[in-house]
Amino acid sequence: MKRRQFLSAATAGAAAAAATSVIAKPAIAQNAPTIKWRLSSAFQPSLDILWSASELFAKVVSDLTDGKFQIQTFPAGEIVGTAQALDAAINGTVEIIHTASYYYVGKDPTFSLFTAQPFGLNTRQLNAWILAGGGQELADNFFKKFGLVAFPGGNTGTQMGGWFRKEIKTVEDLKGLKMRIPGLGGEILSKLGVLPQQIPPADIYPSLERGTIDAVEFVGPYDDEKLGFVKVAPFYYYPGWWEGSAGLHFMINDKKFAELPKTYQDAVKAAAAVVNQDMIAKYDARNPGALRRLLGSGATLRAFSQEIMEASYKASQEVFAEISAKNEDFKKVIESTTAFRNEEYLWFQVAEYSYDNFMIRQRRTKSD
Structure with a gap:
């Protein structure tokens, strides 16, 4: 062309x-x-x-x-x-x-x-x-x-919270958990007792299958379906607050x-x-259809508990403060994104969230 x-x-x-x-x-x-x-x-x-x-x-x-x-x-x-x-x-x-x-x-x-x-x-x-x-x-x-x-x-x-071999209900359940998770998410979860693992995409499934790791986060339904995580770790958590x-x-x-x-x-x-x-x-x-297929293949969908979400948020603020104290580039960027996020949610909560919340309730009254 x-x-x-x-x-x-x-x-x-x-x-x-x-x-x-x-x-x-x-x-x-x-x-x-x-x-x-x-x-x-x-x-x-x-x-x-x-x-x-x-x-x-x-x-x-x-x-x-x-x-x-x-x-x-x-x-x-x-x-x-x-x-x-x-x-x-x-x-x-x-x-x-x-x-x-x-x-x-x-x-x-x-x-x-x-x-x-x-x-x-x-x-x-x-x-x-x-x-x-x-x-x-x-x-x-x-x-x-x-x-x-x-x-x-x-x-x-927004990504999913990942695949777990067992249910994760409390912060206590996270302790000692070996989880493949990159970026700052792993550092934050380590404050809650998780043992983060850095594993490239091609090696994730074998590690999960062998039990080298207990949990993995990757992307979302479409990619996760292709990688077959549901076969060895059926509990599928959301949301991926780190992403x-x-x-x-x-x-x-x-x-x-x-x-x-x-x-x-x-x-x-x-x-x-x-x-x-x-x-x-x-x-x-493509994610909606993939999520339906995963649920049909035995995935058990779970939301992270409020306890885990709040503990993770608190730990994230501690990590950000620690890094910002010694890294000026990080401090500049995170101050910019945080200020921008807070201002954006002033608008999103008025229009986007209100609309989406209503439409989700309407969907639930008419279908599964």
Whole structure:
């Protein structure tokens, strides 16, 4: 598909409208350079929504540059693993990665906040903060310290609380529990006695099956169904308070990005904007059916108790204060997201919550 054809078709959707807004250039010149990049994804093709984001990104970039800018995509482990992807982008082993920044909290806990803040922003709020609330400027300043530029590249929406081998009713039930959970969520739960485990996606199911871990959180019904967790850990908890939103990013070596012609840079930004909207649309469309199938396969749906939620919230505030006291970047970002969240809920409780709450009650009176 040629660039003009793509842009014409794209005006039909909100995602493509966001893309075209950053492309205000003449058609790509015939003598524009041919450039080939490599993109390493943090995900395997079996997780089709997460993996296909990289393929969609590469396609849009190619379409917008009349095929002059080609990006070859590689799943996790083919060039580097998920844990090594950040370093690969920093040192130029690959030009670009698609990943969740909270995988790299070992380098700096601030990485976590651009994916998910426990008890933080929901999906719409995260996008609003990044795109219109000063979040992108904070991200630019932070990622620049690592030789990177980063653009939002998808969101899973609020995640589930995970799969457990046994019921978890009280804080006492959490003590000694070995749970796969990345980011700040694991650090917070450790204050409640959980033993957090850092395990890449490909190794989660075998660890759960062997009993190496007692519980796992991943994403939500659509992906969790594919990974088969219900077979070995039937208790399915919600909500994933550590991920009220889970944003992903395209992270690019800043020197490589600076070398691109301006029109190619714009194509990269436009492609990321398309992916950012496409991913959440797919998850919202596919999670309901997957949840029904999981319940039909034996999943027992449970909400975290009020006791656990309140203890987790208290522990999260302690962790944030501890990190902020010694990390200025973290302090700046979390102060920004917290202030933005509090202001957003002034509006959401008036309109969004009231509407959703009414419609959920209506649904329950008419169906299961």
